[in-house]
Amino acid sequence: MKGERGAALLIVLLTALLLSALALALVMASIGEALASGNARSSRVAFYAADAGVERVLPDLQQAPDWDLILSGVVTSGFTDGPTGGARAIPGGGTVVLDEVVNLANCGDRNACDEASLTAITEERPWGVDNPRWRLFAWGPFPGHPGEEPSAYLVVLVGDDPLDGDHDPGRDGRGASRGRGVLLVRAQAYGSGGASRVIEATVARTGPRTTAEGYVGQRGGSGYTTGEAAAGVGTGQGGPARGEVTLGGEERR
Numbered sequence: 001m002k003g004e005r006g007a008a009l010l011i012v013l014l015t016a017l018l019l020s021a022l023a024l025a026l027v028m029a030s031i032g033e034a035l036a037s038g039n040a041r042s043s044r045v046a047f048y049a050a051d052a053g054v055e056r057v058l059p060d061l062q063q064a065p066d067w068d069l070i071l072s073g074v075v076t077s078g079f080t081d082g083p084t085g086g087a088r089a090i091p092g093g094g095t096v097v098l099d100e101v102v103n104l105a106n107c108g109d110r111n112a113c114d115e116a117s118l119t120a121i122t123e124e125r126p127w128g129v130d131n132p133r134w135r136l137f138a139w140g141p142f143p144g145h146p147g148e149e150p151s152a153y154l155v156v157l158v159g160d161d162p163l164d165g166d167h168d169p170g171r172d173g174r175g176a177s178r179g180r181g182v183l184l185v186r187a188q189a190y191g192s193g194g195a196s197r198v199i200e201a202t203v204a205r206t207g208p209r210t211t212a213e214g215y216v217g218q219r220g221g222s223g224y225t226t227g228e229a230a231a232g233v234g235t236g237q238g239g240p241a242r243g244e245v246t247l248g249g250e251e252r253r
Contacts, residue, residue: 042092042195049142049152050199053187057138057156061203067172067183070137071160077138079156084136091141091150092192098139101155105134105186132159132184133169142189152189159184161202181205 060077061070069075081088087095100110107113107120118131125131134157141150161182164173173180181204188198 042191042193043197045151046189046191046195046197047199049154049189049191050187050197052142053138053154053156053189054185054199054201056154057158057185057187058203060138061158061183061185062205067181068170070158070183071133071135071170071172073135076136077156079138079140079154081140084139088139088153090153090190090192094190094192094194096153096155096190098136098155101188102134102136102157105157105188106132127162129167130160130162130165130169132162134159134186137185152191154187154189157186157188159186 056079057077060079061067064070064075066075084098087097090096097110099112103110103113107117109117118133119129120131121128136155137158138154138156140154142152142154143150160169160172161184162169164180164182166173173182183203185201185203186198187201188196190196
């Protein structure tokens with residue numbers, strides 16, 4: 001009888017251990033699913049915020065009489081939350097430093113970029129001295145309307161079109177240059193949980209262009225785990241990764 005009671009107790013203990021392991025596995029699976037769902041949502045929110053960032057700055061670009069002042073950093077958008085210095089809080093936790101965003105876009109380093117790194121020919125920046133010198137144009141919580149909780153922190157940079165070939169990234173193209181009246185816009189949104197999405201677009205003052213004229217579009221680039229800038233991949237034959245938005249005209253993505 002004692003042997004039977006001991007065997008029964010062992011079976012009960014093993015059953016309890018098995019049920020506990022199954023319960024723990026279910027809890028872990030539920031937590032993982034919730035985290036994955038939250039991560040996906042944060043990534044979508046950041047993407048839509050970055051996309052809206054491009055649209056937000058179009059009126060400011062359209063109204064600027066001289067894009068040289070934008071490329072030099074003298075003129076910025078009306079969408080800002082104060083001076084550029086200091087860290088900004090990201091909704092949901094974390095911070096972003098505006099100068100680091102600019103440096104990461106220009107040379108892939110959080111520290112200040114020197115001339116050699118700015119003009120270095122890389123896979124993402126193959127234009128050498130014509131590489132865009134990204135500058136801050138708009139920054140602030142998004143949506144940032146009174147009474148609404150921000151869903152992301154938005155940073156919009158502008159740069160000269162590298163295909164104008166004038167070897168002066170601080171000035172818009174001149175004369176018959178096909179880069180005249182053309183700017184690159186890079187919108188990056190930072191969301192909760194380290195989510196970060198980037199959208200690059202080409203903005204032109206002129207009428208709509210055709211793809212054959214060289215403005216092949218790609219809007220995208222994403223980074224989730226680090227929150228660092230994730231530049232688009234070059235489209236080949238010297239074409240930057242971007243879409244085209246023509247002020248007053250149609251939009252291609």
